[in-house]
Amino acid sequence: MSSETAKKPKKKTPRRHGPAERPGPEGGKRAENRRRRLRAIERAGLELFLERGVESVTIDEIVGGAGIAKGSFYRYFRDKEDLVEAIMAPVAEGVTAALAKAEQVLDEATTEAQQRAAYFELAVALAQAFIANPDPVKLYLQEGRGPAVGARRPLRQLADRVMEQTVKLTRIAREHGLLRPFPARVSALAVIGATEQLTFRVLSGEDLGDLSKVPGDLISLVMDGLRP
Amino acid sequence: MSSETAKKPKKKTPRRHGPAERPGPEGGKRAENRRRRLRAIERAGLELFLERGVESVTIDEIVGGAGIAKGSFYRYFRDKEDLVEAIMAPVAEGVTAALAKAEQVLDEATTEAQQRAAYFELAVALAQAFIANPDPVKLYLQEGRGPAVGARRPLRQLADRVMEQTVKLTRIAREHGLLRPFPARVSALAVIGATEQLTFRVLSGEDLGDLSKVPGDLISLVMDGLRP
DNA sequence: GAAAACCGTGACTATTTAGTCAGCATATTC
DNA sequence: GAATATGCTGACTAAATAGTCACGGTTTTC
Known part of the structure; x- marks a missing residue:
């Protein structure tokens, strides 16, 4: 925010989609949960996108459809574009x-x-x-x-x-x-x-x-x- | 409202697009202004829709592009769908x-x-x-x-x-x-x-x-x- | 099994947005 | 040109939305 030229959402994109930076664990329970959640989000997003169009669907609807909390979405994806890319x-x-x-x-x-x-x-x-x-x-x-x-x-x-x-x-x-x-x-x-x-x-x-x-x-x- | 039983914005659509119900005047100055404004809105809307997609464009952006007040948009069109139809x-x-x-x-x-x-x-x-x-x-x-x-x-x-x-x-x-x-x-x-x-x-x-x-x-x- | 790392939650903030409306401006009528 | 009808404006409201974060629960590590 130091330099002006205020772009709204700017293009800061250090990291991209994925469960998170997949810290470290193993092939155990955490990885399993991660996969399940990831799939749930992708599945819910895809269904809504097809039904109503990508731009009209909100993050709240996606998390509602996936049965997770909003904060979790942002642990897995940076934003909606990121989710589309993953899908x-x-x-x-x-x-x-x-x-x-x-x-x-x-x-x-x-x-x-x-x-x-x-x-x-x-x-x-x-x-x-x-x-x-x-x-x-x-x-x-x-x-x-x-x-x-x-x-x-x-x-x-x-x-x-x-x-x-x-x-x-x-x-x-x-x-x-x-x-x-x-x-x-x-x-x-x-x-x-x-x-x-x-x-x-x-x-x-x-x-x-x-x-x-x-x-x-x-x-x-x-x-x-x-x-x- | 666990699922969705009620329609959100309902489908009430008594009248449709057009300058208004075009009350009464003649082929004079008012009709002229009306046409100019109508074209300005359609032109601005079309340009924005092509650039950014129909669903992402807001009414505020359209009126900004057309150089008119927000209230005027609603005198000419019921909503964005109505504008698309007119275009x-x-x-x-x-x-x-x-x-x-x-x-x-x-x-x-x-x-x-x-x-x-x-x-x-x-x-x-x-x-x-x-x-x-x-x-x-x-x-x-x-x-x-x-x-x-x-x-x-x-x-x-x-x-x-x-x-x-x-x-x-x-x-x-x-x-x-x-x-x-x-x-x-x-x-x-x-x-x-x-x-x-x-x-x-x-x-x-x-x-x-x-x-x-x-x-x-x-x-x-x-x-x-x-x-x- | 205790400590540490990780993760999910949902309330919260700051914005954005659709749509309204009272009041001023402009056009039309007579 | 005065009276009236019509139109434009933009501030305002209520609702929706993206994104954050402190907290408590879960998994892993040792």
Whole structure:
């Protein structure tokens, strides 16, 4: 508070989310309680975020839903943004890793079969990440286009990372002659957009018929188009 | 109030947005002031919503941005949701009308040429609505997947209407043999998703190369796919 | 099992916020 | 241009909210 230029909440962020600085104990009772509480907070937060939107949910509601005291929230998370980041961490890591892996494999691939296999692997890895974390994925789809300020920042940042990585992959695929020569950004965004919209509506309970057919239909649609 | 039995702010909504019930005057100075103020509020609100998200913006910030007193806001709008609805009205009407018109024309079309013309007209009408209201469209794309509660309700409702109408059109097109036989909802959502994502990123200032080529590329991509 | 480290609690403070309204200002009417 | 209708203002209230912290309970350590 010495220097002026009064920013309200400033960006002081020495440490980030996590149970606390996880002082020292062992793999015993404390660690167990910690895990339980952490999960309770994440679970309650996620449920409320999906129902009412990240920005409208208050810390009081979250602690109420988790059945803990308010002070405990602040032992585990710095603020709401921190909680969102924690909720998204598994998805963010899974998706980022899958995209990075695909890029690396593609760079080293020499045959078209290898290339196709890389894309197939990518699709499988993404599908696994989605299926393992449907609610966080829905939150991402629901709020991921918001401005990168406040509690939604982690969501928007993930969306931007996904876009950039996908553009890279698209560029590689195009250079390998696997795609028609549209600008890579255009192809990538169209594919992301179609995939995300379909995923969002499925996760919203929209009736899309036989769900097991959707992924195949999407790929067929994207690769060969809608024209009969 | 252990759980939630009563509605917090209730849904009392006797009248809706507008300058007021526009008492009586004429086409003179008062009406002029009214219009100016209305536009100032909408402009300030829209700018803040895009920058920081609908739910995070306060009424005080809006009146500050518009340069008016707080009481005046409430003369023109019931609350923030009401303002959002007003901001989106031109787009909502344009899009809804275009989709309804296309449905009607398609129902009466007898030749394939007429059908194709109807889709072309639709594309033109939608493009016009987008170009005439880029900021509201961006707001819709940014927040339109949020839950249909609070100030974002009008945005989500518009998104749902767009989806339903597009599904209808897709179904008609498919029955006319213009599309491959994917489930109509799947095709429709894929097209909407690709279109909206591309539009959102264009409006976010993303570099997509020659912008005049994007619509054509999108159509080509959707109709004939990415495969070379 | 006693001391020490750690943790959870919820009342509390300082802010922020939505919404109101009495009084002054401006436009319209005659 | 006086009388009246309408509109704008901003201080005010009540409610909500983020974040803190002293205290008492729990777990670990020795």
